[in-house]
Every structure is written in structure tokens, then in C-alpha cells.
Amino acid sequence: MKLNFELNGRKLEREIAPDETLLHLLRACGMHSVRGGCDTSNCGVCTVWVDDRPVLSCGYLAARVEGRRVTTLEGARAEAGELMNCLAAEGADQCGYCSPGFIMCALAMFRELGDPSDEEMRRYLAGNLCRCTGYESQMRALAKCAEGRRSK
Amino acid sequence: MISIQEYRFAESLDEALQLLDASRKNRVIGGGMWLRLGHASVKTAIDLSRLGLDRIEATEDEIAIGAMATLREVETAPCLRELFGGVLAESVSPIVGVQFRNMATVGASVYSRYGFSDLLTALLALDARVELRRAGTMALEDFLKNPPEKRDILTSVRVRRDGRRAAYRTFRRSATDFGVLNVCASISPEGDWRLSVGARPARAARCLEAEALLAAGDAAGAAKTASEKLRYGSNLRGSAEYRRALAEVLTLRCWDALKEGKA
Numbered sequence: 001m002k003l004n005f006e007l008n009g010r011k012l013e014r015e016i017a018p019d020e021t022l023l024h025l026l027r028a029c030g031m032h033s034v035r036g037g038c039d040t041s042n043c044g045v046c047t048v049w050v051d052d053r054p055v056l057s058c059g060y061l062a063a064r065v066e067g068r069r070v071t072t073l074e075g076a077r078a079e080a081g082e083l084m085n086c087l088a089a090e091g092a093d094q095c096g097y098c099s100p101g102f103i104m105c106a107l108a109m110f111r112e113l114g115d116p117s118d119e120e121m122r123r124y125l126a127g128n129l130c131r132c133t134g135y136e137s138q139m140r141a142l143a144k145c146a147e148g149r150r151s152k
Numbered sequence: 153m154i155s156i157q158e159y160r161f162a163e164s165l166d167e168a169l170q171l172l173d174a175s176r177k178n179r180v181i182g183g184g185m186w187l188r189l190g191h192a193s194v195k196t197a198i199d200l201s202r203l204g205l206d207r208i209e210a211t212e213d214e215i216a217i218g219a220m221a222t223l224r225e226v227e228t229a230p231c232l233r234e235l236f237g238g239v240l241a242e243s244v245s246p247i248v249g250v251q252f253r254n255m256a257t258v259g260a261s262v263y264s265r266y267g268f269s270d271l272l273t274a275l276l277a278l279d280a281r282v283e284l285r286r287a288g289t290m291a292l293e294d295f296l297k298n299p300p301e302k303r304d305i306l307t308s309v310r311v312r313r314d315g316r317r318a319a320y321r322t323f324r325r326s327a328t329d330f331g332v333l334n335v336c337a338s339i340s341p342e343g344d345w346r347l348s349v350g351a352r353p354a355r356a357a358r359c360l361e362a363e364a365l366l367a368a369g370d371a372a373g374a375a376k377t378a379s380e381k382l383r384y385g386s387n388l389r390g391s392a393e394y395r396r397a398l399a400e401v402l403t404l405r406c407w408d409a410l411k412e413g414k415a
């Protein structure tokens with residue numbers, strides 16, 4: 001079936017299978033920041049935005065993005081810069097596999113909540129699992145990033 | 153993995169129902185999260201996302217939650233944060249993560265009558281009705297016990313604004329996992345109590361004997377009764393015995409919250 005959608009600001013037309021997932025489609029479009037992990041909607045590594053809302057691309061049927069806007073980390077680099085620096089400075093990515101999904105969810109969080117508290121951040125990011133960091137370095141990076149945003 | 157032969161955006165509810173009736177292998181798609189985990193071989197996937205069913209509307213008498221409203225919309229709707237002690241928002245907030253809740257829908261969660269459902273446990277403690285395209289409107293409690301035989305499309309869930317205060321408590325082995333046991337209690341301004349217990353692991357059910365004891369002010373008796381009169385089972389998250397103990401504790405915690413006005 002034909003699919004028309006916007007990917008990182010570019011209008012695209014693709015031929016897709018009716019049961020294709022958004023994860024599969026985005027990787028086929030060369031968006032390699034988007035990764036598959038659990039493939040059962042549990043881990044958050046496949047997070048992208050559809051119409052600016054974070055969703056799990058492994059569970060999202062590609063057919064449903066017809067007429068919608070999809071954003072991956074490739075399309076949110078400028079906005080992600082500061083957080084990526086903070087993550088690096090705090091050693092908050094080790095293997096880095098979870099990072100794109102984590103960053104996309106964290107950016108959505110800052111957009112939605114503005115200046116979230118520590119507790120609000122933990123809740124918002126509960127669906128982003130990381131097997132390396134133990135989360136504390138991620139939390140430090142987020143706190144640093146939030147502080148930077150506040151002082152702007 | 154699910155397989156789908158054809159994907160259709162329904163243009164009206166009548167069309168959606170016609171498609172549903174056209175073949176046993178045609179399926180309505182809510183968020184698609186649960187369907188995807190199964191192995192269904194779907195002929196036509198019926199997408200309801202263009203029918204304006206995603207609204208949450210508050211009138212003087214009731215709250216109407218459209219079937220395609222997401223769990224996240226339930227969590228963030230300003231009216232649901234305030235009404236009924238915020239239990240509807242609270243009940244969905246432990247479900248996986250924000251991204252997941254941006255996809256999973258209310259209609260599917262209710263229509264599928266999952267035993268583990270947090271939302272159903274909370275809704276059952278309120279005065280809630282379901283609106284079905286074919287079968288019309290019925291009390292949620294009746295729908296849970298005797299769903300219509302013919303496949304239908306749930307269009308909205310309606311909750312009466314009767315001034316109830318409510319409290320929701322769930323026990324989870326780890327964050328983002330399914331509840332081991334879910335309990336919701338509510339009290340109307342007239343002093344009418346409702347108590348619902350879900351993830352037993354069977355579907356949420358009310359315990360009328362315990363409700364009567366709560367109304368009489370016997371919280372300990374009510375908690376014990378809820379743990380004895382309802383049926384509990386075992387699965388990998390917990391044994392029946394463990395669930396009975398949890399039912400007692402969580403019922404008491406709901407009572408405490410409502411008595412102290414913290415709900």
C-alpha cells in the first residue's frame with residue numbers, strides 16, 4: 001500500500017506492507033538512530049515522535065502515520081545537542097544502545113513539562129530501560145541539562 | 153507476529169461495523185499494542201483513528217471518554233485529574249511508559265476485559281457505562297459479566313459525575329510490570345461505598361459484602377471479607393494466597409486514604 005508522511009521535515013511517499021511496523025519503515029528509510037530491542041513495547045529504545053508525541057515505533061503500525069509527521073533523532077539533533085553533551089559528561093551512555101530512544105523521550109518530556117522535578121523525570125522516563133548505566137548517571141545528566149535550560 | 157492483509161481507515165462507524173461483520177478475520181485496531189503481540193492473521197485491519205473518537209468530554213452529569221482516547225490522554229486530561237480523586241489518571245500512570253500510553257487506547261482496554269487491567273479496576277468502582285455501536289449502552293459491570301455475544305465496537309466509556317471520591321492502590325513487583333493486585337474504593341456523598349478488586353488475576357469484580365461493611369464503618373472486616381469472598385488465583389506474578397493478603401492490605405489503604413481525605 002502507498003504511504004505519504006513527513007519524516008524529519010521531508011515529505012515522503014513509500015510503498016509499505018499493511019502490517020509493517022514504523023520501526024522497520026524508519027530503518028529502511030536510513031534512520032539508523034531508531035533501534036529495535038525487546039520488540040514487545042517494553043523497553044523504549046525504539047522511541048520516535050509522531051506529531052511530536054513520543055511513541056514506540058516497534059508497536060506502531062506504519063500505515064497509521066499516513067498524513068502525519070514523524071521525527072527521529074536525526075531530525076532533532078539541534079534540540080538534542082545540550083542533552084547529548086550532558087550525557088557524555090556524566091558517562092551516562094555506555095554501550096549507547098538505549099541513548100537515541102532515551103533522548104527522544106527526554107526531549108519530549110522537556111517540551112511537555114518545561115522544568116520537571118526529579119520525581120517527574122523518573123516517572124516520565126520509566127519506560128526507557130537501560131542495561132548499563134543504572135540510571136543514576138542519566139539522572140545527573142538530566143539534572144545538569146535542566147539547570148542549563150533554567151539559566152538560559 | 154500479527155499479519156495484516158489490508159489496512160483501512162474507516163470513514164464512519166457504520167462502515168467500521170460493516171467491515172467487522174464482513175469476516176471473522178477482520179479486526180478493529182485501537183493502539184494495536186496488544187494485537188501485535190499475538191499471532192492473529194488479520195484480513196482487514198479497521199482503523200478507527202479518523203472518527204473523532206479520541207475526545208474526553210465533561211458535561212454537568214458525566215464524563216465521556218472516547219474509545220480512541222489514549223491512556224496518556226486519560227492521565228493528562230485536566231478534568232480527570234480532579235474528578236473522583238484523580239483515580240482514572242492514577243490507575244493508568246503505572247502502565248509501561250509515556251510512549252506506550254500515547255498509543256494504547258481506552259476502547260481496547262475496556263472492550264477486551266483484561267483481568268490485569270488497571271483502568272477497569274478503577275472504572276468499576278465508579279458509576280461507569282460502556283457505549284457499544286450495536287448493543288447500545290450498558291453498565292460496565294454488566295458488560296464485564298455478560299458481554300454481548302456478537303462482536304461489537306466500543307465507542308465510549310461514560311462515567312456519572314456523582315460526586316464520588318475514590319482511591320486506587322496497586323501492587324507491582326517492579327515498575328512498569330503488570331499489577332499483582334489492583335484495588336479501587338469509592339464513596340459517594342450519600343455514603344454509598346464501592347470496592348473493586350482486579351488482577352486477581354481474573355477480571356476486576358466488586359465485593360458487595362465488603363462494600364456493606366465499609367458503609368458500616370468496619371474497615372478491618374471489609375478488608376478481610378474482600379480477601380475471602382472474591383476468588384483469587386495464582387500465576388507467575390503471585391500466588392492466590394499472596395493476592396488474598398494483598399487484597400486485605402490494599403483495601404485498608406484505600407479506606408485510610410478516603411477517611412483521611414488524601415485520595
Ligand SMILES: Cc1cc2nc3c(=O)[nH]c(=O)nc-3n(C[C@H](O)[C@H](O)[C@H](O)COP(=O)(O)OP(=O)(O)OC[C@H]3O[C@@H](n4cnc5c(N)ncnc54)[C@H](O)[C@@H]3O)c2cc1C
Pocket residue numbers: 040041042179180181182183184185186187188189219220246247248255256257258259260261262263264266268269270271304305306307328329330331
Ligand atoms: C507490554 C504490555 C504491557 C502492558 N501492561 C499493562 C498494565 O500494566 N496494566 C494494564 O492495565 N494494561 C497493560 N497492558 C494493556 C494495555 O494497557 C492495553 O489495554 C492494551 O494494549 C490494549 O490496548 P490497545 O489500544 O493497544 O489495543 P489493540 O491491540 O488495538 O486491541 C486489543 C483488542 O481490542 C479490540 N479493540 C480495539 N479497540 C476496540 C474498540 N473500540 N471496540 C471494540 N474492540 C476494540 C481489538 O480488535 C483487539 O482484539 C499492557 C500491554 C502491553 C502490550
Ligand code: FES
Pocket residue numbers: 035036037038039040041042043044045046047056057058059
Ligand atoms: S523495541 Fe520498542 S519498546 Fe522495546
Ligand code: FES
Pocket residue numbers: 092093094095096097098099129130131132133
Ligand atoms: S547505555 Fe547501554 S543500554 Fe543504556
